[in-house]
Amino acid sequence: MWNAAEVRRDFPILERRVYEKPLIYLDSGATAQKPACVIETVDRLHREWNANIHRGVHYLSEEVTTMYEAARERIARYIGAAAKEEIVFTAGATASLNTVAYAWGERFVGAGDNIVVSEMEHHSNIIPWQLLAERKGAELRVLPFDDEGRLMTEKLDGLLDGRTRVVAVTQVSNTLGTRPDLEYVIARAHRAGAIVVVDGCQGVVHGGVDVARLDCDFYAFSGHKLYGPTGVGVLYGKRALLEEMPPFLSGGDMVDRVSFAKTTFAPVPLKFEAGTSNFIGAIGLGEAVRYLERFDSAEIEAHETALLVRATEELQRIPGLRIYGTAPGKCAIVSFNVEGVHPYDLGMILDKLGIAVRTGHHCAEPVMTHYGVTGMCRASFALYNTPEEVDALAAGVERAVRMLR
């Protein structure tokens, strides 16, 4: 049985009060709170280990380089990568996805090719592909979802052809909570000769991933959503693909030999880690993974699903409230609107009650367009949330709606 009260003690910020009320943090989908061990690791790194990695023979540099590479190894194991060389540290998921779109895309996408993206993607898994298509004279094709929020994978074959180079799809929608059938998408895309780029930002947190078993080609996520520091992320790529892909950013640290006539590059993954990388963030992310490994991931998932079920039941009782995204197997994200109430107004009243939810388009404007709305309220749950917080959300929404109407 999951003990949320005990887990909460690991997260110092959850003791905070806002407007003299206990903080009820239901915005972990935007960024998750950090356990004390991550905060302390980052603090100790600055106090005791700060030295640039991969550059010095001196004691501190060697020590911190070892820690950085150990974090890479831990993260590789955590997501099921075949080798640590398949893990590139980036500034976050957005940087990871742009790296693929620029580096792989520049070399392997040309005029007349096409790229398939799903309608439920976050902007960071749409715009890099849209810009690539514009640069190259390629076509962007969209795989739609239905009103339940289910990705219509039965339409995928109709979009794929011999000129499809990339299929970009999320593991979990940050707005609808939907988990598309990735195994199916990947198998069909591969059969058509396309690579599959998976946005794992929410998926790595809710249920995790085994990239080797999934057989995706690239997988991107951000550290800050996985209880780690901000400003660090991961790009997983199959080794052969990383090796044939040219560098994206260039400069220090990513080279083998440099002369004015010709530069050769460091082996993967360093070829993609130009400049001083966020080594403190990467080691902090390794610590977040070490923290998560203490738990049974199935127990975390069961806890989050119970919160989702409770929230869905309670919110649905409120007259005029509509939940967006009701696909079977969805994860612990609930987006909703109440008839006649603006989501910003609702979010602001909830805030005054100490309840932090997300309001707006959630960087997924095509999802808003699908439902003909400009924004939604979103509650997203994490391992530290409790049933009492779910009840407070439902009571808060009811109260806010009464006031606003």
Ligand code: PLP
């Ligand atoms: N993809 C999804 C599904 C997300 O939820 C987010 C962040 O909200 C991103 C991508 C972008 O992540 P970041 O801003 O950390 O690069």
